[in-house]
Amino acid sequence: MNTTSSTQPRVTSVEEVKAALGDRLVDSLQKDDLWLRVRTDAWKSSMRTLRDTLDFHYFCFLSAIDWMPSPFGRGEDDPTEPAPERDATIRQGYAGGGTRMQVFVRVTNPVTHVSVIVKADVPDDSLTIESIHDVYAGANWHERETHEMFGIAFDGHPDLRNMYLPLDFEGFPLRKDFPLLARMVKPWPGIVDVEPLPGGDDDEGGDEQ
Amino acid sequence: MSLTDRVLGDRQRLAYIASQAADVRLNVELETEGMTLNIGPQHPATHGTLRIIARLDGEQVVWAEPSCGYMHRGYEKLAEVRTYPQVTTLVNRIDWLGSFANEVPFILAAEKLMEVEAPPRAQHIRTILFELSRIANVSLFLGDLGVQMGAITPVFFAFRDREYVLNLIEGATGGRFHPNFDRIGGLKDDLPKGWIAETKAVMKKLRTFCDQIEDLLFGNEIFQSRTRGIGVIPKDIALQFGLSGANLRASGVDWDLRRDHPLPMAWNKADWKVWTHPDGDSFARCWVRLQETREATKIVDQLLDTIPSGPIMAKVPKIIKVPEGEAWVSTENPLGEMGYYVVSRGELGPFRVKIRSASFNNISVAPWALRGVYVPDIITILASLYFILGDIDR
Numbered sequence: 001m002n003t004t005s006s007t008q009p010r011v012t013s014v015e016e017v018k019a020a021l022g023d024r025l026v027d028s029l030q031k032d033d034l035w036l037r038v039r040t041d042a043w044k045s046s047m048r049t050l051r052d053t054l055d056f057h058y059f060c061f062l063s064a065i066d067w068m069p070s071p072f073g074r075g076e077d078d079p080t081e082p083a084p085e086r087d088a089t090i091r092q093g094y095a096g097g098g099t100r101m102q103v104f105v106r107v108t109n110p111v112t113h114v115s116v117i118v119k120a121d122v123p124d125d126s127l128t129i130e131s132i133h134d135v136y137a138g139a140n141w142h143e144r145e146t147h148e149m150f151g152i153a154f155d156g157h158p159d160l161r162n163m164y165l166p167l168d169f170e171g172f173p174l175r176k177d178f179p180l181l182a183r184m185v186k187p188w189p190g191i192v193d194v195e196p197l198p199g200g201d202d203d204e205g206g207d208e209q
Numbered sequence: 210m211s212l213t214d215r216v217l218g219d220r221q222r223l224a225y226i227a228s229q230a231a232d233v234r235l236n237v238e239l240e241t242e243g244m245t246l247n248i249g250p251q252h253p254a255t256h257g258t259l260r261i262i263a264r265l266d267g268e269q270v271v272w273a274e275p276s277c278g279y280m281h282r283g284y285e286k287l288a289e290v291r292t293y294p295q296v297t298t299l300v301n302r303i304d305w306l307g308s309f310a311n312e313v314p315f316i317l318a319a320e321k322l323m324e325v326e327a328p329p330r331a332q333h334i335r336t337i338l339f340e341l342s343r344i345a346n347v348s349l350f351l352g353d354l355g356v357q358m359g360a361i362t363p364v365f366f367a368f369r370d371r372e373y374v375l376n377l378i379e380g381a382t383g384g385r386f387h388p389n390f391d392r393i394g395g396l397k398d399d400l401p402k403g404w405i406a407e408t409k410a411v412m413k414k415l416r417t418f419c420d421q422i423e424d425l426l427f428g429n430e431i432f433q434s435r436t437r438g439i440g441v442i443p444k445d446i447a448l449q450f451g452l453s454g455a456n457l458r459a460s461g462v463d464w465d466l467r468r469d470h471p472l473p474m475a476w477n478k479a480d481w482k483v484w485t486h487p488d489g490d491s492f493a494r495c496w497v498r499l500q501e502t503r504e505a506t507k508i509v510d511q512l513l514d515t516i517p518s519g520p521i522m523a524k525v526p527k528i529i530k531v532p533e534g535e536a537w538v539s540t541e542n543p544l545g546e547m548g549y550y551v552v553s554r555g556e557l558g559p560f561r562v563k564i565r566s567a568s569f570n571n572i573s574v575a576p577w578a579l580r581g582v583y584v585p586d587i588i589t590i591l592a593s594l595y596f597i598l599g600d601i602d603r
Contacts, residue, residue: 138449
């Protein structure tokens with residue numbers, strides 16, 4: 001039985017991280033995972049400390065979140081009607097924040113299997129943050145992906161070419177204000193339940209074949 | 210007046226000159242000591258449509274870079290306009306050889322936010338189907354491995370025996386490739402009658418298949434000389450590139466999410482072993498996968514005997530709204546660590562889903578691993594790193 005390791009804690013203590021990061025740590029939240037937020041200008045040095053002092057050697061992923069609610073909602077508006085009023089206030093998630101865009105990264109200690117999720121604000125005006133590709137080599141591709149999807153520049157990255165999109169593609173697809181064109185052209189039929197449940201009264205969908 | 214001037218009009222003459230110039234450029238290119246070789250996107254040795262651009266110096270690679278994006282479907286964006294139950298249809302298609310395994314971490318993340326847990330019977334069946342996906346996925350890898358090195362026989366064995374497993378998955382879920390069987394709070398259906406006995410028979414066949422592959426390939430001298438000591442990825446490189454699954458364990462890191470991260474699944478109810486290999490070369494990666502397939506058949510066998518009785522669905526509302534919060538759940542998928550970072554705003558669908566797929570990280574080490582190798586080794590190293598195109602591009 002593999003029961004021995006399941007008793008190990010998955011979360012390292014906040015105090016330990018606080019001691020290592022000092023005033024670079026802005027906010028933290030401990031639930032079943034540990035969320036940290038570090039100062040933007042200390043992004044790279046914090047990651048380096050986490051790697052070297054607390055042995056978070058395994059790089060899991062890096063990405064970004066656009067906290068602005070989508071002006072298009074869930075893409076279910078009737079195109080013939082004027083768009084409904086929507087709440088556009090930007091609200092950040094766990095460990096807080098002050099900007100529309102945040103980058104976040106997850107790293108793990110491969111011996112104790114403890115992980116942390118580290119976030120950092122990306123300044124709204126410059127949309128630039130330090131690259132951590134020389135701390136975690138795996139961040140190279142993740143930063144390229146984040147750059148093309150969110151338009152966040154990574155200072156010091158050797159090669160921010162597009163990975164997926166054509167080189168002359170305009171816009172940043174994962175930003176909330178980038179419309180999903182398929183939904184703009186044709187409203188999503190998912191508002192009404194198009195597939196009747198088996199055994200239901202309106203079981204017409206199955207007769208077509 | 211030259212011949213071309215007399216015969217061809219202005220536009221044709223220009224086209225002619227341009228083609229001559231292109232020839233000259235090409236010749237110059239070939240005369241330099243380096244050469245750029247395009248492998249793919251339609252080369253038979255590339256899985257799916259991964260394209261490798263390799264700069265060669267004679268037979269050796271100076272640098273190589275995979276060119277992704279031929280299969281990018283934008284699931285992270287699409288998930289933002291779908292409801293939670295609809296997302297499983299999308300994520301099914303990420304790693305299409307082990308589809309069921311893609312659904313599980315997303316569903317677990319949603320369940321974690323909703324603070325519901327599937328009943329024990331559902332957890333058990335989920336784990337069984339998860340391991341069946343692994344067997345279907347990795348058995349194809351083991352057969353395909355031979356093709357990459359010119360051995361044709363193993364792939365026929367693999368397709369034959371994978372079909373048994375796909376039949377089982379189809380029998381239980383209704384879909385060979387895309388089960389879409391996992392629901393928030395449990396499963397769509399219970400197992401059909403006679404399925405357990407049939408599964409046990411198939412597991413026996415699959416163990417025979419593993420033995421055959423071991424005899425055919427792993428003991429083969431050509432196979433060994435083409436994989437041993439080739440494409441060595443040391444432990445620290447593997448960790449900082451975020452390699453996971455068998456690729457990481459082949460570099461000597463003893464870490465398996467199934468064992469080390471407690472999840473509401475049934476892996477801890479079975480007795481099995483996590484295999485590692487100290488070498489970190491192509492052979493080690495293939496060998497670890499072979500052992501994992503064997504372990505997976507053992508897990509399935511043991512879990513089949515101990516399926517608890519009870520419901521297969523927890524009590525969840527008909528219209529699923531997930532409370533506000535953020536959750537990360539990852540599982541040890543056939544290709545490696547696959548996880549979903551789900552941000553919820555208390556709506557019908559997720560606010561943001563970050564999909565961490567194993568192949569994206571696994572293949573990001575390729576530029577590092579391919580430097581300095583010989584051209585035929587590009588194919589074996591990529592084959593041993595094992596990626597699925599849909600899992601790179603998402």
